[in-house]
Amino acid sequence: MNYKLTIEYDGTRYDGWQRQVRTEQTVQGKIENVLSRMEEKDIQIFGAGRTDGGVHARGQVANVHLSGNRRKREILEYLNAYLPEDIGILRVDGVPERFHARLWATGKCYSYRIGTDSCKSVFDRKYRYALGKELDVEAMRRAAADLVGTHDFQSFCGNPKMKKSTVRKVTEILIEEFPHEVKLTFRGNGFLQYMVRILTGTLIEVGLHQRDPESMGWLLEQRKRQLAGCTAPAQGLCLEEVYYHGEEELLTTSYNNN
Amino acid sequence: MNYKLTIEYDGTRYDGWQRQVRTEQTVQGKIENVLSRMEEKDIQIFGAGRTDGGVHARGQVANVHLSGNRRKREILEYLNAYLPEDIGILRVDGVPERFHARLWATGKCYSYRIGTDSCKSVFDRKYRYALGKELDVEAMRRAAADLVGTHDFQSFCGNPKMKKSTVRKVTEILIEEFPHEVKLTFRGNGFLQYMVRILTGTLIEVGLHQRDPESMGWLLEQRKRQLAGCTAPAQGLCLEEVYYHGEEELLTTSYNNN
Numbered sequence: 001m002n003y004k005l006t007i008e009y010d011g012t013r014y015d016g017w018q019r020q021v022r023t024e025q026t027v028q029g030k031i032e033n034v035l036s037r038m039e040e041k042d043i044q045i046f047g048a049g050r051t052d053g054g055v056h057a058r059g060q061v062a063n064v065h066l067s068g069n070r071r072k073r074e075i076l077e078y079l080n081a082y083l084p085e086d087i088g089i090l091r092v093d094g095v096p097e098r099f100h101a102r103l104w105a106t107g108k109c110y111s112y113r114i115g116t117d118s119c120k121s122v123f124d125r126k127y128r129y130a131l132g133k134e135l136d137v138e139a140m141r142r143a144a145a146d147l148v149g150t151h152d153f154q155s156f157c158g159n160p161k162m163k164k165s166t167v168r169k170v171t172e173i174l175i176e177e178f179p180h181e182v183k184l185t186f187r188g189n190g191f192l193q194y195m196v197r198i199l200t201g202t203l204i205e206v207g208l209h210q211r212d213p214e215s216m217g218w219l220l221e222q223r224k225r226q227l228a229g230c231t232a233p234a235q236g237l238c239l240e241e242v243y244y245h246g247e248e249e250l251l252t253t254s255y256n257n258n
Numbered sequence: 259m260n261y262k263l264t265i266e267y268d269g270t271r272y273d274g275w276q277r278q279v280r281t282e283q284t285v286q287g288k289i290e291n292v293l294s295r296m297e298e299k300d301i302q303i304f305g306a307g308r309t310d311g312g313v314h315a316r317g318q319v320a321n322v323h324l325s326g327n328r329r330k331r332e333i334l335e336y337l338n339a340y341l342p343e344d345i346g347i348l349r350v351d352g353v354p355e356r357f358h359a360r361l362w363a364t365g366k367c368y369s370y371r372i373g374t375d376s377c378k379s380v381f382d383r384k385y386r387y388a389l390g391k392e393l394d395v396e397a398m399r400r401a402a403a404d405l406v407g408t409h410d411f412q413s414f415c416g417n418p419k420m421k422k423s424t425v426r427k428v429t430e431i432l433i434e435e436f437p438h439e440v441k442l443t444f445r446g447n448g449f450l451q452y453m454v455r456i457l458t459g460t461l462i463e464v465g466l467h468q469r470d471p472e473s474m475g476w477l478l479e480q481r482k483r484q485l486a487g488c489t490a491p492a493q494g495l496c497l498e499e500v501y502y503h504g505e506e507e508l509l510t511t512s513y514n515n516n
Contacts, residue, residue: 008380008381009380010380010381056381058381076377077376080377080378085378085380085383086380086383087380088377088378088379088380089377090377118335119334119338119346119347119348120338120343120346121346122266122267122268122343122344122345122346123266123268123314123316123385125343125344127381
């Protein structure tokens with residue numbers, strides 16, 4: 001059976017999603033360890049997005065093939081009982097054998113929260129980048145409008161050795177103002193390494209009047225990482241949702257044994 | 259000069275508000291230590307509410323007498339720079355010399371958050387009591403209505419040696435339903451030790467159909483702690499606000515030197 005896991009985590013204590021040899025502190029590693037214990041053999045899971053160290057998730061998706069015919073509820077409860085308190089499984093769904101959380105993903109949604117006042121925020125300190133400065137949100141919106149669309153995002157790619165295509169389609173950059181906070185929401189068919197954080201860093205520079213809001217078209221054309229803004233800190237970023245085609249058909253009852 | 263501090267804290271790591279000899283981990287102690295360092299002498303602050311260990315605050319109030327004529331902004335920035343990241347000062351206001359945060363308080367507002375689904379919540383785990391069961395909110399509202407008013411709350415007082423009056427006026431108990439959560443908001447002229455947590459524990463029992471919603475009048479009349487419900491866990495409780503008479507006049511410009 002192939003199962004789709006919907007996962008949330010507070011990334012503060014972790015070196016990112018992806019299992020690594022040099023550290024025990026990865027989200028993938030923690031989940032695989034619990035599943036391997038449950039199955040009494042090595043289990044591998046396939047995550048949709050490889051979030052960086054310190055990045056959070058409210059809707060990460062992974063899939064896992066398990067022998068036997070375990071009930072979804074049993075898997076959910078086992079995982080939540082044995083995972084650390086900062087990793088939670090929100091749902092377990094039965095999916096077709098061919099389903100792969102990363103390869104089948106058609107899009108993702110990320111949020112980035114920026115604290116704009118100088119007061120420290122006790123309750124949001126781990127989930128917000130404490131910029132502590134006012135932002136010109138209208139300028140940021142003008143710049144963001146030129147970033148939306150299908151472009152070569154090489155200027156916003158953190159991996160200098162990236163050999164595959166750096167063309168991505170960004171369908172929405174929503175910029176919302178709250179008291180003491182500006183929140184950016186990015187939707188697109190996929191994002192390059194550090195791309196959301198570099199887009200955010202660049203838009204922050206626009207909001208601080210350190211960069212021309214009309215320069216985004218030029219910046220995309222240059223295809224040079226060093227011309228874009230800084231990489232905004234990990235703690236403000238959260239993987240909100242992963243999208244799949246025909247989500248409702250995917251989770252048909254034929255795969256669902258509760 | 260007398261200053262009014264508005265304070266928020268994540269109470270998770272602390273043994274409550276009040277300074278104690280046997281522990282360094284109190285919020286009052288942490289703030290006094292920083293102010294004593296700033297003033298180069300022992301400084302005492304006076305808090306409005308003595309929150310228990312593990313209880314949070316978004317609007318605790320304290321006052322402090324400082325010699326010199328420091329700017330409010332200077333005090334605010336000094337405190338926020340040297341306090342731990344889970345204690346924050348939201349405001350510093352100049353107030354009359356006679357002002358005392360506890361004695362002048364005319365009322366307080368507390369919130370209590372209850373998680374009602376069985377999924378664990380990564381982001382709210384420190385700020386919510388994970389009950390994991392559905393609550394009959396209508397029954398809770400019927401019971402709460404009989405608790406509002408001026409009553410002898412001895413049945414809801416956690417201090418068996420309380421010698422002073424246990425009469426208090428509860429002006430509002432608001433019960434709100436959210437996805438996965440029920441939130442209680444209590445407003446009143448003052449609350450006895452553990453009173454909000456015992457009220458909450460009792461209302462939870464009503465919501466679980468373990469206690470008759472019509473029994474609150476009888477329970478108040480009995481004046482016996484052992485007849486009320488359990489003391490709900492500290493982590494769900496938050497001191498939201500402290501009220502003062504003529505708040506605007508209190509903070510007149512004559513005391514305000516920025």
